[in-house]
Amino acid sequence: MTKKSQLARLRRNLGDAVSTSDEDLARCSLDSARLPFRPDAVVRPQTDDQLQKLLVLANDMRVPLTPRGAGSATTGAVSPVKGGWVLDMTSWDAIHIDATAGMAHVGAGAVTKKINDAAEAKGWFYPPDPSSLKYCTIGGNIATNAGGLRGAKYGVTRDYIYALEGFLPTGEPVRWGAPLKKFASGFNLRDLWIGSEGMLGVVTRATLKLIPKPQARWTCLAAFQNETQALRAVKKLLAARVVPSILEFLDRQSVDCAQRRRGAPFFPKLKTCSLLLLELDGHPAAVRESKQIVQALFKERALGSRNTTDPEKAETLWEARRTCSQAMFQMGDTKLNEDIVVPIQSYEALLRYTLELKKETGLATPTFGHVADGNFHVHLMYDHGDPDQCTRAEVGLQKLMEKVVELGGAITGEHGIGLAKSPFMPLQHTKGEIAAMQRIKDALDPNGILNPGKMFDEFIMWRHPRDYAHTFPWDHR
Amino acid sequence: MTKKSQLARLRRNLGDAVSTSDEDLARCSLDSARLPFRPDAVVRPQTDDQLQKLLVLANDMRVPLTPRGAGSATTGAVSPVKGGWVLDMTSWDAIHIDATAGMAHVGAGAVTKKINDAAEAKGWFYPPDPSSLKYCTIGGNIATNAGGLRGAKYGVTRDYIYALEGFLPTGEPVRWGAPLKKFASGFNLRDLWIGSEGMLGVVTRATLKLIPKPQARWTCLAAFQNETQALRAVKKLLAARVVPSILEFLDRQSVDCAQRRRGAPFFPKLKTCSLLLLELDGHPAAVRESKQIVQALFKERALGSRNTTDPEKAETLWEARRTCSQAMFQMGDTKLNEDIVVPIQSYEALLRYTLELKKETGLATPTFGHVADGNFHVHLMYDHGDPDQCTRAEVGLQKLMEKVVELGGAITGEHGIGLAKSPFMPLQHTKGEIAAMQRIKDALDPNGILNPGKMFDEFIMWRHPRDYAHTFPWDHR
Numbered sequence: 001m002t003k004k005s006q007l008a009r010l011r012r013n014l015g016d017a018v019s020t021s022d023e024d025l026a027r028c029s030l031d032s033a034r035l036p037f038r039p040d041a042v043v044r045p046q047t048d049d050q051l052q053k054l055l056v057l058a059n060d061m062r063v064p065l066t067p068r069g070a071g072s073a074t075t076g077a078v079s080p081v082k083g084g085w086v087l088d089m090t091s092w093d094a095i096h097i098d099a100t101a102g103m104a105h106v107g108a109g110a111v112t113k114k115i116n117d118a119a120e121a122k123g124w125f126y127p128p129d130p131s132s133l134k135y136c137t138i139g140g141n142i143a144t145n146a147g148g149l150r151g152a153k154y155g156v157t158r159d160y161i162y163a164l165e166g167f168l169p170t171g172e173p174v175r176w177g178a179p180l181k182k183f184a185s186g187f188n189l190r191d192l193w194i195g196s197e198g199m200l201g202v203v204t205r206a207t208l209k210l211i212p213k214p215q216a217r218w219t220c221l222a223a224f225q226n227e228t229q230a231l232r233a234v235k236k237l238l239a240a241r242v243v244p245s246i247l248e249f250l251d252r253q254s255v256d257c258a259q260r261r262r263g264a265p266f267f268p269k270l271k272t273c274s275l276l277l278l279e280l281d282g283h284p285a286a287v288r289e290s291k292q293i294v295q296a297l298f299k300e301r302a303l304g305s306r307n308t309t310d311p312e313k314a315e316t317l318w319e320a321r322r323t324c325s326q327a328m329f330q331m332g333d334t335k336l337n338e339d340i341v342v343p344i345q346s347y348e349a350l351l352r353y354t355l356e357l358k359k360e361t362g363l364a365t366p367t368f369g370h371v372a373d374g375n376f377h378v379h380l381m382y383d384h385g386d387p388d389q390c391t392r393a394e395v396g397l398q399k400l401m402e403k404v405v406e407l408g409g410a411i412t413g414e415h416g417i418g419l420a421k422s423p424f425m426p427l428q429h430t431k432g433e434i435a436a437m438q439r440i441k442d443a444l445d446p447n448g449i450l451n452p453g454k455m456f457d458e459f460i461m462w463r464h465p466r467d468y469a470h471t472f473p474w475d476h477r
Numbered sequence: 478m479t480k481k482s483q484l485a486r487l488r489r490n491l492g493d494a495v496s497t498s499d500e501d502l503a504r505c506s507l508d509s510a511r512l513p514f515r516p517d518a519v520v521r522p523q524t525d526d527q528l529q530k531l532l533v534l535a536n537d538m539r540v541p542l543t544p545r546g547a548g549s550a551t552t553g554a555v556s557p558v559k560g561g562w563v564l565d566m567t568s569w570d571a572i573h574i575d576a577t578a579g580m581a582h583v584g585a586g587a588v589t590k591k592i593n594d595a596a597e598a599k600g601w602f603y604p605p606d607p608s609s610l611k612y613c614t615i616g617g618n619i620a621t622n623a624g625g626l627r628g629a630k631y632g633v634t635r636d637y638i639y640a641l642e643g644f645l646p647t648g649e650p651v652r653w654g655a656p657l658k659k660f661a662s663g664f665n666l667r668d669l670w671i672g673s674e675g676m677l678g679v680v681t682r683a684t685l686k687l688i689p690k691p692q693a694r695w696t697c698l699a700a701f702q703n704e705t706q707a708l709r710a711v712k713k714l715l716a717a718r719v720v721p722s723i724l725e726f727l728d729r730q731s732v733d734c735a736q737r738r739r740g741a742p743f744f745p746k747l748k749t750c751s752l753l754l755l756e757l758d759g760h761p762a763a764v765r766e767s768k769q770i771v772q773a774l775f776k777e778r779a780l781g782s783r784n785t786t787d788p789e790k791a792e793t794l795w796e797a798r799r800t801c802s803q804a805m806f807q808m809g810d811t812k813l814n815e816d817i818v819v820p821i822q823s824y825e826a827l828l829r830y831t832l833e834l835k836k837e838t839g840l841a842t843p844t845f846g847h848v849a850d851g852n853f854h855v856h857l858m859y860d861h862g863d864p865d866q867c868t869r870a871e872v873g874l875q876k877l878m879e880k881v882v883e884l885g886g887a888i889t890g891e892h893g894i895g896l897a898k899s900p901f902m903p904l905q906h907t908k909g910e911i912a913a914m915q916r917i918k919d920a921l922d923p924n925g926i927l928n929p930g931k932m933f934d935e936f937i938m939w940r941h942p943r944d945y946a947h948t949f950p951w952d953h954r
Contacts, residue, residue, distance in 0.1 A: 100716050101821045123718060145661050152658060158668070159636065172909030180818045181629060181850035182890035184622050184672055185898075185905045186932065187914040191635070191668030195661055212718040239577055241600060241689040285762030341657045344578050373658035413659035421662075428662045432649030436921060437664040443920035444913060455663065 003040050006061050010041060010085070013053050017044050026470075028068060028086040033076035033420050034466040039066070039086045046091070048173065048204065054087065055171035055202070058449045066451050067198040069109060069137030072474060073144065074337060075418025076461070077197045081453040089139050092204060097122050103162065103179060104208040108139030112146075115208070124210035127154035130414070131325075135474050139203050145195035147414030152372030153245045153281075154211075156414065158194045163207040166193075169200065169445035179207040192440070197416050198451040200444050214245070214281035218291050219314035220307035222298045223266065223273040227251050227351040230274040233301045234371050235344060240297075242290050244372055246279035248321050251351060253358075253366035257327035258320045266320050267304045276302075276371075277321050279314075324368060326476055331364035332381030332389070334468070336397055341374045342409035353403050354378055361396040363389065375413035384468060394462050401427055419459040480517050483538050487518060487562070490530050494522050503947075505545060505563040510553035510897050511943040516543070516563045523568070525650065525681065531564065532648035532679070535926045543928050544675040546586060546614030549951060550621065551814060552895025553938070554674045558930040566616050569681060574599050580639060580656060581685040585616030589623075592685065601687035604631035607891070608802075612951050616680050622672035624891030629849030630722045630758075631688075633891065635671045640684040643670075646677065646922035656684040669917070674893050675928040677921050691722070691758035695768050696791035697784035699775045700743070700750040704728050704828040707751040710778045711848050712821060717774075719767050721849055723756035725798050728828060730835075730843035734804035735797045743797050744781045753779075753848070754798050756791075801845060803953055808841035809858030809866070811945075813874055818851045819886035830880050831855055838873040840866065852890035861945060871939050878904055896936040 011018050019025075024042040040063075045051040058065040064084030071078055080086050092107035095115055099122040106115055112133040116126045129148035130136055136146070138157075142164065147156040163177040176190035177183050193201050224230035230249060237244075250258075252272050259265050259272075267273060278294060280287045291307075298305045308314050328335060342350045354365040361380070369376030380396050382389040401411050401424045411424045425434060438456055442448075453459070488495050496502075501519040517540075522528040535542040541561030548555055557563050569584035572592055576599040583592055589610040593603045606625035607613055613623070615634075619641065624633040640654040653667035654660050670678050701707035707726060714721075727735075729749050736742050736749075744750060755771060757764045768784075775782045785791050805812060819827045831842040838857070846853030857873050859866040878888050878901045888901045902911060915933055919925075930936070 147659055168913055174910045174913065178887055180820060180887050182624055182818045182852045183887045184889045184891050184893050185887055186902065187917060188668055188672045189913060191665055195665045212720060243689060283760050283763035286760035341659045343657060375659045410655055410657050410660045410662055412661045414661050416661050425663065433651045436645055436651065436666060439920040440664060440917060443916040
């Protein structure tokens with residue numbers, strides 16, 4: 001069957017839900033990894049019935065179907081690498097807060113920040129806060145098991161999902177879990193779907209767990225001589241069983257970028273430093289108590305610190321963290337952002353390695369991260385027009401991933417695999433583990449139509465053109 | 478191949494790890510559901526290598542293999558219903574606390590209470606507390622995603638698992654997740670294993686999440702005129718976003734049982750009542766604040782209440798809750814304990830229904846439960862020697878399950894399906910959902926050797942003899 005007749009059949013069945021406009025095809029050809037593959041159509045089903053029809057058609061004609069939310073994935077997970085159709089779920093954006101039960105009933109296309117705003121308006125709180133939260137959809141968060149800054153205290157997306165509704169790749173409607181606080185019936189396909197990157201089913205709706213909003217917050221920014229000093233303070237803090245809601249670490253390279261952009265150091269007397277940005281939240285008395293431990297520790301170990309309970313002043317303490325990521329583009333027009341995880345015992349070894357890697361590759365390796373849970377973002381900055389820099393970035397990335405696994409770590413803590421990390425799957429998982437995952441994929445998607453070509457097929461992104469011109473809503477260089 | 482030659486081959490390969498003693502075969506023939514099926518052998522592998530050999534042999538000769546911990550399952554989940562061999566994991570009981578990382582590395586056979594004791598000795602806390610915690614193993618907790626009293630505040634077993642190590646049914650060694658606080662690589666088979674009742678793999682070791690031990694605790698017992706009054710107070714409390722660490726509800730039938738055993742009412746002036754047992758924990762100031770809300774509410778709505786911060790006095794407040802379960806045997810020598818869940822909007826309707834059911838069946842239906850998460854234990858008491866009572870219990874159970882699903886609830890919140898709840902799977906799940914679960918079972922266990930006959934095969938327990946004589950370590954009638 002030709003693509004043309006496939007499309008004709010799609011249109012006969014789904015009518016207005018089908019678009020082949022240049023704008024839609026371009027927009028849905030890529031995500032933040034900028035690896036474009038043009039689909040043949042973008043489909044926006046409006047009802048469960050239409051969505052089911054779409055899945056049945058895709059199976060019947062063996063057309064690849066790639067589900068998509070906002071497209072803020074960083075791995076190419078929603079690039080339609082095998083062509084076919086893109087399933088755009090952004091219009092499934094209903095949000096209903098059940099203030100009695102402490103639950104949110106949401107559509108897969110609901111934007112994460114809007115969910116949290118709706119919850120907060122009723123005194124409740126949805127903690128997961130990926131950095132794209134103003135744009136990303138809960139469906140995408142579920143697909144990647146998105147994390148964020150509050151992970152170590154509050155957990156990740158998986159920890160806030162009671163129920164998922166949607167369709168199997170073959171079109172059967174299913175619900176996994178239930179809008180209940182406990183559920184132990186049957187196999188747990190709910191959690192299998194979470195983090196499966198749209199390869200095992202399509203989520204239409206979710207029921208989320210909400211918790212009471214923390215009453216008080218205290219923010220502190222502290223400067224350390226170098227990474228080792230900062231990380232040792234972190235170890236002391238965690239061993240004292242302080243549980244910060246946020247504990248962000250910035251290495252000297254990250255701080256330097258932010259300071260250059262700003263034109264002045266964050267701590268006037270310090271030309272360079274490594275930073276910790278810490279937030280405590282909870283009952284005011286509990287915050288006060290932890291604050292004393294933190295302040296005593298920082299007094300002993302930090303070169304300087306500033307703190308506040310005022311939300312506006314806190315925002316000024318956040319400046320380094322908020323600006324460093326975009327400021328890194330001073331050091332190369334292209335960024336690899338590797339969301340690796342290492343155990344607490346290996347924090348210092350990892351940071352030493354980022355400096356070795358800098359020396360070896362001649363590329364900047366600014367690193368920041370959610371240090372209470374060991375989820376560092378190691379960056380490699382390079383110019384994509386410079387073939388030599390590209391080669392060095394490619395080699396550096398491979399070495400970094402090998403080192404991370406050698407340190408007992410994970411190649412991804414919150415972004416997932418998609419296309420970009422597929423070459424590293426064999427570093428993280430044994431052949432037996434990968435084969436088991438593939439058997440599950442085959443069992444649920446026998447025709448292999450749902451988001452094919454991801455995770456298990458090795459994709460070497462360096463061999464593919466990237467679209468550097470495309471502007472995303474979250475680009476703020 | 479005869480059973481005898483299968484056994485001979487097993488012995489050649491696993492030697493001393495194999496037992497066919499009468500004692501072992503009897504002990505491993507059943508769990509707390511008392512549905513005995515005698516296995517041909519009990520195997521206690523001492524090493525990973527031996528365990529792998531066992532799985533390879535079982536596949537090669539197509540011998541059913543049923544993994545087992547302490548046997549405190551309440552559903553027949555570890556009864557070797559298809560015969561074959563039982564895999565006894567109780568000797569895999571290592572416990573190592575990593576106080577720096579806040580993790581416990583444990584063997585599948587480690588007893589849950591011993592894990593918590595070891596954690597507490599280092600200032601950490603492992604919250605899941607199934608009522609069998611002095612006896613049950615973490616492997617069994619993982620297999621059923623065991624809950625407990627602290628679920629609504631602290632979550633269930635699934636919420637405290639970082640990594641699982643073990644074997645696929647076909648014998649490949651695997652690790653799902655990692656001893657890390659974040660992990661987003663590949664499909665989430667870790668959580669698929671959790672709650673899969675030993676049907677998708679064998680867990681050998683787990684890495685558990687620990688949290689800081691709460692500093693303060695306040696316990697309160699409050700009496701209400703009836704179930705409706707108690708449940709309305711619960712609704713008010715939860716809508717005020719109070720998050721008790723424990724909130725146990727006891728209906729009048731449960732209270733009456735405990736009072737008859739005790740020979741006196743819990744509140745001298747109240748012949749009968751419904752009870753709420755509430756614990757708050759956390760920072761002392763946070764506890765004080767919530768306490769005020771609780772006390773104001775109970776003052777308005779309860780007929781009486783008593784409270785304490787003293788652990789020894791608290792134990793006296795726990796008397797009704799601790800004794801009611803065994804005291805129910807006054808009303809029948811056999812108990813169905815149904816761990817159902819309903820949404821907060823249906824609490825009162827459920828309790829009205831237990832009274833209807835009592836009238837209809839003529840059997841006692843005492844009900845208590847973890848009311849902050851809607852996980853009620855509805856009991857049906859009957860004499861197993863009385864065929865008429867058995868029939869009424871069977872009919873009553875079916876009706877209860879239908880009602881629970883009609884109310885938007887779950888047929889099990891923490892016990893799982895096993896044999897006893899298998900007839901109700903089609904009430905809870907659609908054919909499409911069950912077929913997807915079965916495809917996953919087939920994908921991971923193509924020869925169907927691991928804990929076969931559970932969950933998906935309808936098992937009518939009323940047609941099978943039960944072993945009422947067997948004494949378990951947790952029997953305290």
